[in-house]
Amino acid sequence: MKFLVAALLCLTSQVSPASPRTDLASVRPSEGVKYVGRSMWLLEDSTATMTAEQAFKHPAARPADQPVPNLGISPSVFWAWFDITNDAPEDHVFVEFDHAEVGTIDLYLVKDGEPVLFASTGQGEPIGSRDLAIHEFVFDVPVKSGFTTTVMFRLASTKQLQVPVNVYTPSGFTRERSERNLNIGGYIGIMLALALYNLFVFLSIRDRTYIIYVLYILLVMLTQLAFWGVGQFYLWPDHTWFSVKASIIFTFATAVAASEFMKRFLDTPRNAPELHRWTKYFYGLFGLVMLLFLFIDPYLGYRAAQVAAGLFASFLYITAWKVWRMGSRQGGYFLVAWSMFLLGTMVYSLKDMGILPYNTVTVFSMPIGSALEGILLSFALADRINILRREKEQSQAEALAISQENERIIREQNTLLELKVKERTHALEESNAHLKQTQAKLVSAEKMASLGQLTAGIAHEINNPVNFITSNILPLKRNISEILGTLEKYRSINGPDAATQLQEVRRHEEELGIQESIDELDGIIASISEGSHRTAEIVRGLRNFSRLDEDDLKNADLNEGLRSTLAVLSPQYRGRVDIRLDLGELPPVECYPGRVNQVFMNIITNAMQAVLATDKAVKEVRISTRATEAGQVLVSIADNGVGMSAKVKEHIYDPFFTTKPVGEGTGLGMAIVYGIVEDHHGRIHVESTEGEGSTFTLELPVRQPRTNQQRA
Secondary structure, three states: HHHHHHHHHHHHHHOOOOOOOOOOOEOOOHOOOOOHHHHHHEEEEOOOOOOOHHOOOOOEEOHHHOOOOEEEEOOOOEEEEEEEEEEOOOEEEEEEEOOOOOOOEEEEEOOEEEEEEEEEEEOOOOOHHHHOOOOOEEEOOOOOOOOEEEEEEEOOOOOOOOEEEEOHHHHHHHHHHHHHHHHHHHHHHHHHHHHHHHHHHHHHHHHHHHHHHHHHHHHHHHHHHHOOOOOHHHHHOOOHHHHHHHHHHHHHHHHHHHHHHHHHHHOOOHHOOHHHHHHHHHHHHHHHHHHHHHHHOOHHHHHHHHHHHHHHHHHHHHHHHHHOOOOOOOHHHHHHHHHHHHHHHHHHHHHHHHHHHHHHHOOOOOOOHHHHHHHHHHHHHHHHHHHHHHHHHHHHHHHHHHHHOOHHHHHHHHHHHHHHHHHHHHHHHHHHHHHHOOOHHHHHHHHOOOHHHHHHHHHHHHHHHHHHHHHHHHHHHHHHHHHHHHHHHHHHHOOHHHHHHHHHHHHHHHHHEEEEEHHHHHHHHHHHHHHHHHHHHHHHHHHHHHOOOOOOOOEEHHEEEEEEHHHHHHHHHOOOOOEEEOOOOOOEEEEEHHHHHHHHHHOOOOHHHHHHHOOOOOOOEEEEEEEEEEEEEHHHHHEOOOOOOHHOOOOOOOOOOOOOOOOOOOOOOOHHHHHHHHOOOOOEEEEOOOOEEEEEEEEEEOHHHHHHHHOO
């Protein structure tokens, strides 16, 4: 369709090259005209509703007064048109709109005073809509040699809108485009060379400053490519939304990369801490501006982006200046390099504002400034390596001097230390000997306390049968005396009155109740026998408990040891604590029986004291035993007493730790238990809940490891 329109316009232009405006000079391509603004008519359509025909005939149209009209940032639609008189031999010319940051460009060719759409393109349009498949906005306009055609633009943009229009002959456009591509390629080559060089340095020394700088260089390059339209055409051709937003997105990304590079390169946390803290606020400002530009109001967002970028550039300059004033050589490098970049950016901005003319220098001022900045910062980073090397050598020399001084001090200190160690060792030996004596006394006190407790119980237990025997001795003497007296009377009967004497003796026997005394002897003797038997049982139980005659490993019945221990302790719990036994069948256990019985007595005593300290109606201690298939014997002693807290449970085996009042315990009972169990290569476990009770489980091997090794 576009080519059909072009053909019709070519035919028409041969008949009627007239234009409705004749007071502006026509553009002649052979003259090498660049920036044809002064030959252009302009019209602002604030409603954005005008048709091309209405705009072309609108009386408010005015001639432009600049080679490159600057239309500012506005939601309005702008119309621009001018006449082209083709004074070249070719039948077509190239019309270039030399500004990539334009959202929409519609090109009309005027036929008999009626504009006809020729082509549509722009930053917000797909790449396929372009008249020529190149990154510039260029139109191949058909104009017969020697004839005049009116070209009309409809322009709309959310950014700074300038109208740099060039008209070239085919050969002139080829030369111009080659020169421009050479400039762009040279810039890209410089930036990539800087990035690759610093990437190589990073891979060599692993300093993150260099990789951040590589990222910064690449972002600067991408920003320039977005401004030129190269990025939209080659890098993201199918993303029109991103194409419109890319320049601002990359601008802020570049600002953040520059800030992060400056932080590490100038060490701002140390050299300028009060300014360093402001970077996070700028990052927040960037986020708000991006949100405004991308999703809310692109016109206001673009203006805000210009202000934010300017403020941040000034902030970086002030920070670098302060670091340089502190004597930092790197601060001076950064200050000069950043000045080059700011100068280029300032020229570019003044060009956008219409203060400086739109020409090759102002258009390329920002890439020139960024390239110079990149080169200077690369020099600074190279110098940084030398600085780091010198600092490293200096620090190594200082470290060597310090090391030598430390070596001297250490030698002197070692001499003093040896003397102090000897003194301290002697003091520790004396302290250790004193501690061992104290511990031996406390262990002896614990044993004496246990012995006193045991003696009191045994005395009480033996006293009952002894009293029983003693109380029967007097009746026994009386009865035997009466029987013996009666027997003596029977023996004295003789003579003729023996019958009378016998009757008197029998009457005396009846008066004394000799038969009753004889019958009473069996009971008395049985009582005495029972008392002596109970005393013998207690002595035998005590002997079994103590096993004082056994200092070597013996095969012992642990169930019998538990029974003996309970027999010894029975005076303390009889009638007060309910003892429940669940003794399984156990093999003989190789152990020191007396010491194992001491373990039983300590744990059972603690269990009885724990249940007696409660006001529970049922106070019981449960004792159970069983053998395992792994050659172990398990003895469990559980109570429903006061229990222990987790903190107390952590320290129950610590020497001298006790929860009893002062004077009622030494704190060595459970420590002794733990030591005896360890000596038997066993283990002891405790489970306790405060207010519910405790369970101690002893795990003892049936055979001791030493014995097993001897047998092997």
